[in-house]
Amino acid sequence: MVLLIGCKKASNAQNRDLLDTVKTKKIEMPETNYLESLQYKSFVVSCGGGCAMTYIANNVEKENSVFKVKFTVEMYTNEQLSDTYNETYLFFYDQSPKINKIILKGTKNNALETLPNGARRSFIEFSENLIKASSSDNKNKSEENKFIVAKIPKKVNLPFSFYEYFNDDYSESKYPNYELKPLLIEFLKNNSYDAETYKGFVIRSDENFLYLVISILRGDSEYFVLVTTKNNVIIDYKEIGLIGDENPVTFKILPSFIIEEYHGNGPNLKAFEKFKINEEGKIVKE
DSSP states (O other): OOOOOOOTTOOOGGGHHHHOOOBOSSOOOOSOOSOGGGTTOEEEEEEETTEEEEEEEEEEEEETTEEEEEEEEEEEETTEEEEEEEEEEEEEEOSSSOEEEEEETTSOOBHHHHSOHHHHHHHHHHHHHHHHHHHHHHHOOOSSOSSBSOSSOOBOOSSEEHHHHHHTTTOTTTSOOBOBOHHHHHHHHHTTOOOSEEEEEEEEESSSEEEEEEEEEETTEEEEEEEEEETTEEEEEEEEEEESSSSOEEEEEOTTSEEEEEESSOTTOOOSEEEEEOTTSOEEEO
16 A cells, blocks of 8 residues: 655745655565555556656554654656655554544654645545454454465475476476465566566465465566565565576575575585575574
């Protein structure tokens, strides 16, 4: 779910404080997420002069009657991405609960008082969705994962070697795969993995953790992205393979969750890089 408040370069002086942010070159992965159903949803609006902005609800946290929502903001000029930065808003509610104040972190401006009608309505609609999602989230904590269409998925036996997978003619019985749910597809698209087809291989599935290798088919290229989740929250991701050009990158995932990457596709290759999944589900260099 996303808020759109107009172009960053708008001339309305009273909105400038609400739009001043610290720019970042890299979109940060969310550290904690309170309302998974509102993550990674995007909405685009034109702000005139070839300018458009997309606000992506990247992280949602709640403390008492206050929600803190971090947005990744993508600015487009003439349909080209021209800037990416983060904005964090604090949503304050009364006991009703009804929204009574929305503050851009680092300022004292109340968006309900300073923004024009259209933007103010977007804030109010989003605040209502926060309350609805919060209520649903508290009442319906489901054990069903939010990322693949499978209640009890079968795991790929480790080591998972692309070379062996290739030699086994992509056997679905040996390498079961699953359809992705919209939340994970949206996450991949927002991280530049827009594609025609996706499928997920499970390498760990237990009470807390779900580790997936995602096959992403785009044109003649097939990308392999490792995604780690804990308690239905995405922890980390990393591209570990790319097939389809003259210099393929392949991989092997060991039972210890060490990932080896290779140039080419063959037996007895020497890894050019190694990573591992640590106890928290983060993918770190070995």
